[in-house]
Amino acid sequence: MSRFLLVVPPLAGHIHPTVGLAGELAARGHQVAWSGSEAVLRPLLGPDAEVLATGSRVFRAQSGHGLAALRTLWEGFVVPYARFTAKALDRAVLDYRPDVVLVDQHTPAGALVAHRHGLHWASLAPGAMELGRPYRALPKVESWMTDQLTALWLRAGLPPRQYTDPRFSPELLLALTGRALTGPQSFPEHFALVGPVLTARPADPLFPWRELAPGRRRVLLSMGTLADDVSADFHARAVRALELLGGEVQAVITAPPGSLPRLPPGTVAVERAPVLELMARGLLDAVVCHGGMNTVGEALSHGIPLVVAPIRHDQPFVAAQVTAAGAGVRVPFARVSPEGLAAALRTVLDDPAYRAAAAATGAGLRSGGGARTAADRLEQLAGMPPNGGNLLV
Amino acid sequence: MNDHPPSAAPVRAELLALLAEAAAAPPGWSGRVTADSRLDADLLLDECELGALAALLHEHFGERADLARLRAGLDLDALAALTVGDLERELLPPGGPAPDRPGPGRPTAGGPR
Numbered sequence: 001m002s003r004f005l006l007v008v009p010p011l012a013g014h015i016h017p018t019v020g021l022a023g024e025l026a027a028r029g030h031q032v033a034w035s036g037s038e039a040v041l042r043p044l045l046g047p048d049a050e051v052l053a054t055g056s057r058v059f060r061a062q063s064g065h066g067l068a069a070l071r072t073l074w075e076g077f078v079v080p081y082a083r084f085t086a087k088a089l090d091r092a093v094l095d096y097r098p099d100v101v102l103v104d105q106h107t108p109a110g111a112l113v114a115h116r117h118g119l120h121w122a123s124l125a126p127g128a129m130e131l132g133r134p135y136r137a138l139p140k141v142e143s144w145m146t147d148q149l150t151a152l153w154l155r156a157g158l159p160p161r162q163y164t165d166p167r168f169s170p171e172l173l174l175a176l177t178g179r180a181l182t183g184p185q186s187f188p189e190h191f192a193l194v195g196p197v198l199t200a201r202p203a204d205p206l207f208p209w210r211e212l213a214p215g216r217r218r219v220l221l222s223m224g225t226l227a228d229d230v231s232a233d234f235h236a237r238a239v240r241a242l243e244l245l246g247g248e249v250q251a252v253i254t255a256p257p258g259s260l261p262r263l264p265p266g267t268v269a270v271e272r273a274p275v276l277e278l279m280a281r282g283l284l285d286a287v288v289c290h291g292g293m294n295t296v297g298e299a300l301s302h303g304i305p306l307v308v309a310p311i312r313h314d315q316p317f318v319a320a321q322v323t324a325a326g327a328g329v330r331v332p333f334a335r336v337s338p339e340g341l342a343a344a345l346r347t348v349l350d351d352p353a354y355r356a357a358a359a360a361t362g363a364g365l366r367s368g369g370g371a372r373t374a375a376d377r378l379e380q381l382a383g384m385p386p387n388g389g390n391l392l393v
Numbered sequence: 394m395n396d397h398p399p400s401a402a403p404v405r406a407e408l409l410a411l412l413a414e415a416a417a418a419p420p421g422w423s424g425r426v427t428a429d430s431r432l433d434a435d436l437l438l439d440e441c442e443l444g445a446l447a448a449l450l451h452e453h454f455g456e457r458a459d460l461a462r463l464r465a466g467l468d469l470d471a472l473a474a475l476t477v478g479d480l481e482r483e484l485l486p487p488g489g490p491a492p493d494r495p496g497p498g499r500p501t502a503g504g505p506r
Binding site: 138319336 | 416417418419422433434437438439440441442444461464465466467468469472473
């Protein structure tokens with residue numbers, strides 16, 4: 001039996017996959033705890049999960065697009081969150097005494113603490129933002145990111161000569177994606193591309209299952225948990241596109257209450273949908289999304305074609321990979337017209353080649369093994385001798 | 394890059410056409426593009442669309458119209474400030490498409506890609 005500490009940011013899209021990972025580890029007899037914002041973690045993990053709280057504070061909302069979004073991700077979240085949680089994470093490690101710390105790539109403080117205590121640590125890449133290096137063509141932007149990580153390392157009092165990029169564990173990186181979505185680049189042996197975590201989530205008794213009309217093709221429209229600030233205008237165009245498609249298509253839309261215009265008859269609008277269950281029960285014919293790795297990986301794993309409207313970060317690259325695989329159509333989030341979006345949806349709904357390509361791509365993603373392979377690799381890491389001495393022992 | 398006075402000068406039609414193609418823009422979009430439009434914050438071009446624009450510029454204006462090289466030499470602030478007018482000035486040959494004509498001079502950009 002080993003003890004695993006999962007360090008995650010207060011973002012639902014990053015936390016959801018760890019639920020399946022933790023479930024697989026627990027089923028094998030291991031102990032698992034999370035460290036992060038209890039206010040965010042508790043509703044997503046349930047009352048029985050062990051949470052070592054780091055406290056909570058409000059971080060600046062990400063700007064909508066492009067380089068402004070990149071700047072606010074780092075200067076408004078990654079760096080201040082690392083500073084805010086550093087001491088609490090240190091206490092969490094001392095209290096919990098984990099054998100392995102699994103660290104989300106956007107919570108680098110977890111890696112710094114693990115390094116300080118000589119613990120094994122693995123990186124968790126829920127998306128391709130760091131793994132795919134979407135700014136690889138802009139060396140000054142990449143060095144701007146590295147400079148901030150180096151400053152965190154030095155601020156933590158760690159020896160400069162031991163600097164290790166806290167996004168990339170030298171021992172194990174678990175990426176919840178596959179080669180179909182990362183492009184042709186090669187990765188080191190200790191990068192495990194395990195594909196999406198498809199472990200069933202708790203049932204959602206509030207979802208209006210009875211409103212799903214038989215005989216209509218069904219489309220899920222989900223623009224992610226981070227994008228509310230910029231998705232309102234897109235939602236208006238998307239709703240108009242659904243009207244253009246007429247009564248043959250029923251939409252399930254996930255969006256905050258009150259953020260949508262008047263909807264076509266029969267549309268199901270909810271704040272959160274049981275996406276995996278809808279997919280697994282064969283109730284979706286297409287998905288419109290922003291290109292977040294979770295939604296894309298889950299849709300393809302269920303053979304569902306996509307219309308991807310990328311907003312920022314790694315999403316344009318994920319959209320490009322989906323298009324290259326023939327598993328979907330990319331539309332420009334900021335510019336697509338209702339007519340253009342309706343045409344894209346008709347294309348993926350009517351042309352069976354998209355569904356076939358989605359199924360083939362999804363089979364490749366599933367072959368990564370998901371939570372099972374991730375747990376195998378984490379167990380192997382836990383069984384390795386300490387790195388120059390576990391200082392907690 | 395955007396350290397020049399605001400310009401109301403019209404953007405060359407061939408550059409507007411390439412921008413619209415790279416952006417997969419709907420009809421009428423390019424009518425709102427000016428020399429002062431920033432590629433990032435105003436036109437909302439993402440890295441993939443900018444990659445497509447770089448390929449189109451190279452195809453139409455020759456190897457000296459190297460947008461990728463120009464951007465590779467810029468830091469975050471300069472990238473955010475990069476305008477359509479900057480592209481005209483730094484990358485396009487004077488007068489129109491002429492792949493075998495020397496360009497207006499290399500930008501100061503550099504660095505590995």
